Amino acid sequence: MDYFFFLLFALIAVVSAVNVVVQRHPIASALSLIGVMGSIAVLYLALGAEFIAMAQIIVYAGAVMVLFIFVIMLLNAGAEERRGRSWTAQLLGAPVLVAFLGMICYFIQREFANAGFMKFGNFSGGSAQSVGLALFTDYLLPFEVTSVLILIAILGAIVLARKEMD
Amino acid sequence: MPDALQVLNNGVPISWYLMLSAVLFALGVAGFLFRRNIITVFMCIELMLNAVNLSFVAFANMHKQVSGQIFVFFVMVVAAAEAAVGLAIILTVFKNRETLNIDEISTLKN
Numbered sequence: 001m002d003y004f005f006f007l008l009f010a011l012i013a014v015v016s017a018v019n020v021v022v023q024r025h026p027i028a029s030a031l032s033l034i035g036v037m038g039s040i041a042v043l044y045l046a047l048g049a050e051f052i053a054m055a056q057i058i059v060y061a062g063a064v065m066v067l068f069i070f071v072i073m074l075l076n077a078g079a080e081e082r083r084g085r086s087w088t089a090q091l092l093g094a095p096v097l098v099a100f101l102g103m104i105c106y107f108i109q110r111e112f113a114n115a116g117f118m119k120f121g122n123f124s125g126g127s128a129q130s131v132g133l134a135l136f137t138d139y140l141l142p143f144e145v146t147s148v149l150i151l152i153a154i155l156g157a158i159v160l161a162r163k164e165m166d
Numbered sequence: 167m168p169d170a171l172q173v174l175n176n177g178v179p180i181s182w183y184l185m186l187s188a189v190l191f192a193l194g195v196a197g198f199l200f201r202r203n204i205i206t207v208f209m210c211i212e213l214m215l216n217a218v219n220l221s222f223v224a225f226a227n228m229h230k231q232v233s234g235q236i237f238v239f240f241v242m243v244v245a246a247a248e249a250a251v252g253l254a255i256i257l258t259v260f261k262n263r264e265t266l267n268i269d270e271i272s273t274l275k276n
Contacts, residue, residue: 002177002178003178006178006182006183010182010186013186013190014186014189014190014193017189017190017193017194017213018193020193020197020206020209020210020213021193021196021197021200021201021210026203026205026206026209029206029209030209033209033212033213036190036213036216037216040216040219040220043183043186043220043223044220044223047183047223047224047226047227048227049223049226049227049235049238051235052219052223052235052238052239055239055242056219056242059242059246060212060216060242060245063246064212064245064246064249067249067250067253068205068208068209068249068253071205071253071256071257072205074257075205075256075257075260075266077203077205077266080201080202080203080206080266080267081202081267089199089200093196093199093200094196097192097195097196100192100195101188101189101192104188104192105185105188108181108184108185108188109181109185112180112181112184112228113179113181115179115180115181115228116179116180116228117176117177117178117179117180118177118178118179118180118183118224118227119176119177119178120177122177122227123226123227123230125226125230125231125232126226126232126235130232131232131235131236131239134232134233134236135236135239138233138236139236142240146240146243146244149243149244149247150243150246150247152247153246153247153248153250153251154250156250156251156254157250157251157253157254158254160251160254160255160257160258161254161257161258
């Protein structure tokens, strides 16, 4: 059952990610990205990270992607035109990327082959209670600094996006 | 085949999760390098962040510690802030240049 769900949602995630990269229209890429984030949230649930899975759905698939789709519609972004790229990029791009991926997979297989197994329910430390406990004891200072970061980001976004007023 | 059943019963190896994360990250890099629309490039950055988050959660499961998930929480916060500021910058660039093509936004080049 663990294998079935992992393979199903890994397949959905990879197909959606390929779709993000190959679609020419930004709105299609954005909708595929929501698919990637949803299936990754299911994988988080399988790994025992309940709180993070819900935060993934709410923050990423909800808030961030709505922001993206808002901007796409606001700017009326059309399909991007294909233009000639340098022949080195066309010729070497895909093989170099596949070699990079193969190298990473080789090292993962070598270093983490005996890293253990994910079995649903073998780790239950990801509930909202345990995440909150760690967040407000061991990680209190980073948590508070984060609120300042958010404040600065809000101010920056407002300053950048406001209309020029005389 | 009792052996095969035994293997299936053990659960999914953590390394498979790490490989899925690597595949998603490579796809994000590909989109970041090959796409020409600035919004799509930005979405590919989000895809890379998600891939890294997946490997953090896999490591949290592997070590049976919650710290990895705290890291994912902070990455999410930073990604949300980054999306807000980045999209505001895109809006400003579009207002001034009337284009979303990153080849035409090259004032800082040279």
